[in-house]
Amino acid sequence: MRRRGFVAALAGATAGVTVPATGCLGSRGVTVLSAGSLAVVLDENLGPAFEDDTGTAYRGEYYGSKAVMRMVEERQKDPDVVVSADAGLLRRRLYDGHTDWDVVFGSNSVGITYNEGTRIGKRLRDGEPWYEVLRDADDGDVAISDPELDPLGYRAVQMFELAEEKHGLDGFKNEMVSKVYEEPQEPQLLAGVRSGTRSAAVAYRNMAxxxxxxxxxxxxxxxxxxxxxxxxYAEATYTTEDGDTVRGSPVLYNATVLDGADRYGAGIGFVNYLLDSPDTLRRNGLSVPEIRYNGEVPEEVSA
Structure with missing residues (x-):
């Protein structure tokens, strides 16, 4: 049974079922543990639409992708579906034990999100080079997500390194790393920027x-x-506190259903729904490349 037919069958199987409100993993319905940068598009758009169209409740939680992988590995969370902002990270951490396939469905861009009412924000708005503006920021005035927990965090550090090389900015990466605020909860990265208590953050385009x-x-x-x-991108690296060196890579989002998931069929249905919703992803600031399949992808997910 192919993608569209599988989602239709899921809807038919749950027809007439009352869908409870969204909540924490472990509640009734499909459970999704996802990269925090997708919190809005999943929790406010695709999740509710999936519920409406299939009658299957959506349950989502959102963290940095490295934290997501650790939670699965250490059995702190037991979701049906895992979504990562770094395709290679999911494969390195979850293959050979938790899954043997994934599908790439989206991409993104890393840049600077800012508050126009701040000194730094006004300079960015006026078109000054971003690296000169950020270099002049006060300590803690620019946020990144925690690179020990989240690909967006280590991509921020890698972006500083690439900019140092490209623009001849001696010491730029180390200077920025020493002055930025590291936000441990990726979905909260832009809270200070919205309120004006921070001027800017290194974020994905869709988050802005x-x-x-x-x-x-x-x-x-x-x-x-x-x-x-x-x-x-691979010329820039980040070495974690436990000695793992990560090379820069394109932002590619991928998803999988875990082996032995409590609701494996509903998980497959949600992944299919995700693949069939490119317009929603685009409206929320994501790019949608050609779908890429990796590993032993179930027949129900193949196009």
Whole structure:
């Protein structure tokens, strides 16, 4: 049974079922543990639409993708579906034990989201080079997500490194790392920017769209959006506290259903629904490349 037929069958199987409100993992319905950058599009758009169309409740929780992988590995969470903002991270951490397949469904761009009412924000709005503006920021005035927990965090550090090389900014990466605020909860990264208590944050484009904030997008060789520049991105690295060195890579979102998921069929149905919703993803600031399948993808997910 192919994608569309599977989702239709899921809807028929749950016809007449009352869908409870969304909530925490473990409640009735399909459970999704996802990269925090997708919190708005999943929790406010795709999740409710999936419920309406299939009669299957949606349950989502959102963290940095590294934290998501750790929660699955350590059995802190037991979701049906896992969604990552770093396709390679999911494969390295969850293959050979939790799943043997994934599907890439979206991409993104890394840049600077800012508050126009702040000193730093006004300079970014006026078109000054972002690296000069951020270099002049006060300690803690620019936020990144925690690179120990989240690909967006280590991509921020890698972007600083790439900019240092491209623009001849001696010491720029280390200077920025020493002064930024590291937000441990990725969905909260832009809270201070919205309120004006922080001037800017290194964020994904879709996060700026979600929160109606301006976004400065560096050129492709710095923003991790172009798969054709994978070798350029890989020149920048981040080494975690436990000694794992991560090379820069294009932003690619992927999803899988875990082996032994409590509601495996509903999980497959949600992944299919995600693949069949490119317009929703685009409206929320994501790019939608051609769907890519990796590993032993179930027949029900193949196009």
């Amino acid at each position: 769209v979600d929160h109606d904030l301006p976004f400065h997008e560096p050129p492709d060789e710095l923003n991790f959006s172009n798969p054709e520049l994978a070798d350029t």
